[in-house]
Amino acid sequence: MHVAQTGGEITRETFWEIGPLGKGMFYFLSVVALLVFVYGVYERFARYTDGESDPRDRLNDLGSRIVSAARIVGSNEKQFNRDLYGGLMHAFVMWGFLVLLIGTTILFVDMDFYRPLTGESFWVGEFYLAYAIVLDAFGLLFVVGLGMAMYRRYVVRNERLWGRHTGLEDDAFVWTLFLLGVGGFLVQGVGMVGQEIRAGETVSFVGVFTATLLEAGGLTPEGAAAIYPVVWWHHSILALVFVAWVPYAKPFHMLSSFANVVTRDEQAGRVLPNIPADLDATNAESIDDFTWKELLDQDACTKCGRCSSVCPAKASGRPLDPRDVILDLKSYREEVDAGAEDTPIIADGGSSVIDAETMESCMACMACMDACPVEIEHLNSFTRMNRQLTDQGDVDSNIQGVFQDVMQKGNTFGEPQRKRATWAEELEFDLIDAREEEVEYLWYVGDYPSFDDRNKKVARSLAKLFEHADVSFGILFDDEKYDGNDVRRVGEEFLYLELAGHHVETFEECAFEKIVCTDPHSYNTMKNEYPEVDFAEFADDPMMPFEYDEQWNVEGEIEVLHWTQAIEDLVREGRLGLSGSELEYTVTYHDPCHLGRYNDEYEAPRDLVRATGCDLYEMPRNRSDSFCCGGGGGGLWMEFDEDPKPSEERLREALEDTDAGSGIEKFVVACPMCMTMYEDGRKTGGYEEDIEIVDVAELLIEAVEAKRTVAAD
Structure with a gap:
């Protein structure tokens, strides 16, 4: 490539020292590479159609989805989350790659479409100079980002980047990109050594x-002219x-x-997909029982290990690594x-x-999903496999005992x-039966506040708070x-469902x-999941002990609150008389x-x-980085050999x-x-x-009673 003056405007020759035969061979190889690429992409996406249909409409409002995904991906916001170094590294590589790809596309359009059609080139003058400096700048960021990736992978040997699915393809990927950047x-x-006329092209710093x-x-100009075709072909073939x-x-x-990211479900995890009413439907007997989105999840995994690094089950020595589960399924599919x-x-x-x-080790805490930069919905696949375990009767004996107690x-x-x-x-007052008397708050107390001795104290504290605030509340007994x-x-x-x-x-x-609701678990399922159930599909089933045949609270006309949200309103209104x-x-x-x-309630x-x-x-x-207590996903009912x-x-x-x-x-x-897990x-x-x-309710009632004692004195 050399800089030439065309009509008085600066540009460069694309195929310097590459003869007609070389050009023809390059175009032939380019077509072959593109055909292989297109076929491979088609084959990948066609494979997803073998999966089950997804219960969510993941392509609705597609334009907005694409714009939102472009913002998330373009900003690298998930990569920056908890990892500034990783965010910068990925941003440099991604934007460097994209700008270099765009630059190559611009050159392709000018050389193979615009010039043949018009006899002129727009890749000249000020446009060319701006093009040159932008590509040099982003190309440098690309190489720097890859250098950062290699330093983290091979020098620091960041633990989360290594696992049993780490292999040659990971090394080949980062080294190929690095060699492409340096090779360019x-x-x-x-080319600049070989062409004196390019000495003034200082923008290409x-x-x-x-x-x-x-x-x-x-290296002399003659030597540059001699080795340029070799260097150029090595770079071009590697790129193709x-x-x-x-x-x-x-x-x-x-x-x-x-x-x-485009097809993500904003409610994933907090709202699990409903099971089909068809009793012949299977959950995870074969890989094609997984939905097309769950298969896409497997291919989207970059092995970055962010999910592994935040998983409390893995940190405790339980046999769960969320990354490995997703990649095990992918490997098996292949x-x-x-x-x-x-x-x-x-x-x-x-x-x-x-x-x-x-799967029994999973605490359903959603830390893996929150950390994943590409929106993999681990919990959907995990729950699918748990349902298969239930179908097969392979459930942990402790969990089976819980099922029997509930039934x-x-x-x-x-x-x-x-x-x-x-x-x-x-309590020094009687509770209202909400089945017999109208109340403002229908209080769903929950199992642990009702039967566990330690949590009964919390339930009594909360009841006193409602009473002190003069709230009309009742329970279902x-x-x-x-x-x-x-x-x-x-x-x-x-x-x-029952x-x-x-x-x-x-x-x-x-x-x-x-x-x-007293319990965030109850709060989540009543607020987010009960309204998703179409009870009409099951109302005629003699095994189901209900006759309700509609969807409940679909529009959210009944407000479902965690008790901290309800009490916060009362405190703000001054109904507990606290001074702080x-x-x-x-x-x-x-x-x-x-x-x-699950529900973004932190304050x-x-x-x-x-x-x-x-x-x-x-x-x-x-907040969103909180570490699970270990009780979710049935963990409260199971025993694990874990340390700590x-x-x-x-x-x-x-x-x-x-x-x-x-x-x-x-x-x-x-x-x-x-409360139960931490007392243990x-x-x-x-x-x-x-x-x-202590529970927040216990602190509050202590403060309220301390205030009243002072006032009485």
Whole structure:
């Protein structure tokens, strides 16, 4: 390539020292590479049609989806999340690659369309100079970004980048891109040495620098002319091989990841797909039981390990790595497509793609999904496999016992339903029966506040808060059953449907304004999942103990609240009489997964803690980065050989990693399951003398009663 004056305007020759035969060969190879690329992309996307149809409309409002995906991908916002170095690295590589691709396309359009049609070129003069400096700048960023990637991978050896699915294709991908970037500048530098007329092309600053180094190394213009075709062909062939290779290995994520972001479901995880009413439908007997979106998820995975690095199950030594599960499914699909024999997708202790214990380890905390930069919806695939385990009868024995208790008794404790409201007997006032009297708040108390001794104290604290605020509230007494959220996440969909049908049928018979839930798990499933069920599909099923045949609360006309949201409104209205100076404890607060990551509620509990006067210190992992207690996804009911337990690790973080350190007096929660897990972790971790576990409601009632005591004095 050399700079020439065309009509007095600066440009460069595209095929310097490349003769007609070389040009023809280049175009032939380009066509072959593009055909291989197009066929590969077609084959990949055609494969998705073998999967099941997805219950979500993932292509509605496609224009807005594409614009939104372009913003997410273009800004690299997910890559920057919790990782500035990784965000910069990926932004440099991605934008460098895109600008170089656009530059190549501009040259192609000018050379093969515009010039033949008009006899002129727009790749000249000021446009050319602007083109040259932009491509040099972004080409340099491209090489720098790849250098950062190689430094992190091979020098630092960042742990999350390495796993059992890391292989030659990962090395080939990063090295191919790096050699393409460096090779492009080498071609430019050799061309500039060989052509005196390009000496004035100072805008190509990287090219000038490369040419200067080559000349310092002894390269002459004659030598440059001699080696230029060799350098040019090496670079061109590598580029064409890369283009052809894209659909067949890791580079395909450049397409599949964007498609995955376009087709994402904003409700994924917090709202699981409903099971078909067809009893003959299978969940995960074969790889083609997965939906086309779940197959796309597998191809979108870049092996970045962000999901692995935040997974509490993996951190605790449980046999779950969310990245490996997604990639195991992908590898198996590719083996089946290549003619391998079918293998069970999931089984207990047998030869299967995924072992049952792996899925039982999942806490359904959604940390993996929150961390994933390409919007992989792990929990949908995980739940599908859990449902298959349930169908096969391979469920953990402890979980099977919970299923039996819920089916026979209506609660996870196996207690008679008549005892559901005995926690309230110590109160100095009677609770209203919401089935018989109209109330403002229909309070869904939940299993643990009803039957667990430690959480009964929380229930009484909350009842007192409602009473102090002069709120009209009532409960369902023995018509309240388990909400179904976690049995659904461990695969028992039909039991969940029974519970949901019972509750909405009961709600319809009551008169109230709002539903208030103690447990974030109940809050999530009643707010987000009950309205998704088309009960008409199951109402005629004799196995279903309800006759309700509509969809409930589809428009959200009934407001469903977590209790912290309801009490926050009351505090704001001054109905609890708090001044914000009643208590002086030094505390930290743990975000429950189902309240925080699931439903983006982070501030209401914190506002309530501050309203008591407590000095609140944040743990390093807070809000969307919160670390699960270990109780979700059935974890509360199972036993694992883990060290440390998630609850122990979280308490250690509270006492060692917050700014207050060992000065933290109280570890504050807003979830009955968290209360149970952390009380256990406090004992097993040896923290009984170091910290106290309290619920936000207990802090509030202590502050309210302290205020009233002072006022009485």
